[in-house]
Amino acid sequence: MAPQNRLITLNNGVQMPILGFGVFQVPEDQTEQVVTDALAAGYRSIDTAASYGNEEAVGRAIKGSGIPREELFITTKMWIQHTGEDTAKREFDNSLRRLGLDYLDLYLIHQPLGDYYSSWRAMQKLYGESLIKAIGVSNFYPDRLVDLIRHNDVTPAVNQIETHPFFQRQADQQLMREHGVQIESWGPFAEGRNDLFTNPVLAEIGSAHGKSVAQVVLRWLTQRDVVVIPKSVRPDRMAENLDIFDFDLTDDEMTRVAALDTGATVFFDHHDPAMVEWLGGRRVD
Numbered sequence: 001m002a003p004q005n006r007l008i009t010l011n012n013g014v015q016m017p018i019l020g021f022g023v024f025q026v027p028e029d030q031t032e033q034v035v036t037d038a039l040a041a042g043y044r045s046i047d048t049a050a051s052y053g054n055e056e057a058v059g060r061a062i063k064g065s066g067i068p069r070e071e072l073f074i075t076t077k078m079w080i081q082h083t084g085e086d087t088a089k090r091e092f093d094n095s096l097r098r099l100g101l102d103y104l105d106l107y108l109i110h111q112p113l114g115d116y117y118s119s120w121r122a123m124q125k126l127y128g129e130s131l132i133k134a135i136g137v138s139n140f141y142p143d144r145l146v147d148l149i150r151h152n153d154v155t156p157a158v159n160q161i162e163t164h165p166f167f168q169r170q171a172d173q174q175l176m177r178e179h180g181v182q183i184e185s186w187g188p189f190a191e192g193r194n195d196l197f198t199n200p201v202l203a204e205i206g207s208a209h210g211k212s213v214a215q216v217v218l219r220w221l222t223q224r225d226v227v228v229i230p231k232s233v234r235p236d237r238m239a240e241n242l243d244i245f246d247f248d249l250t251d252d253e254m255t256r257v258a259a260l261d262t263g264a265t266v267f268f269d270h271h272d273p274a275m276v277e278w279l280g281g282r283r284v285d
């Protein structure tokens, strides 16, 4: 039997699979089948968001799978439009209803934008009522993260940020470690940008282990204790992406991957006012 997924222990003792499955950009009408396939492949952690427009389909797949709820780890995220204390509480209820669940494993503030301090207060209450096992944030650069921690009672369990071979976030991870915040990678493959899947360094390391570039990337991230949630609509790739626990990268290979870092996003900068304007105006329902 293939070696099993590893569990990471969050700052409140909750355990989360280090390897999960993301559904960003999976069309609503395909999501139920895709998540059904992912659960059948062996994924137990699913990452969605209100803004992905596919929570209901994720919920149908969960229900249809028959997998006991306690074996699953379900994450969703609150969009900017719904920040604020009362709005956040309502939006949490809406996500729970769309997912068909009575609690969440992880609820994240999707972006460090809007009235997210009020949202955090609402989330702290929901966490206190055991309606969420762990609360966290996403796309928080270190200054925003430290400020949120400094002025609130509950330290985020997770910060989900863009992390891949071209934007490695080593210093950010160190800072999060010092504050007890678990780093979670979004876009582990940079969505294929910069020709990631044909990168010669990653391909050469892969051939030394009989593994694909995707497997090298996921192994490299999880060996750094980064939680990963790769997305694929293809069952063959779902299985491939899970099959990363039977090999180790050497120190030399880790160093070679580290040299691919550009230190910059390959998507967009959350400090860019035009992007802040665009994200803040985006409506999800």
Ligand SMILES: NC(=O)c1ccc[n+]([C@@H]2O[C@H](COP(=O)([O-])OP(=O)(O)OC[C@H]3O[C@@H](n4cnc5c(N)ncnc54)[C@H](OP(=O)(O)O)[C@@H]3O)[C@@H](O)[C@H]2O)c1
Pocket: 021, 022, 023, 024, 025, 047, 048, 110, 138, 139, 160, 161, 185, 186, 187, 188, 189, 190, 191, 192, 197, 212, 214, 215, 229, 230, 231, 232, 233, 234, 237, 240, 241
């Ligand atoms: N918090 C945030 O702001 C945020 C932002 C972005 C993403 N996320 C989360 O992070 C998850 C992952 O990131 P992502 O979906 O943006 O991108 P990603 O996982 O880096 O890349 C997905 C792309 O890689 C392809 N792929 C997957 N496995 C492959 C393999 N083994 N070989 C070759 N190609 C492969 C997929 O194609 P196919 O589907 O055709 O296989 C898809 O085009 C998302 O689904 C979402 O849950 C969060």
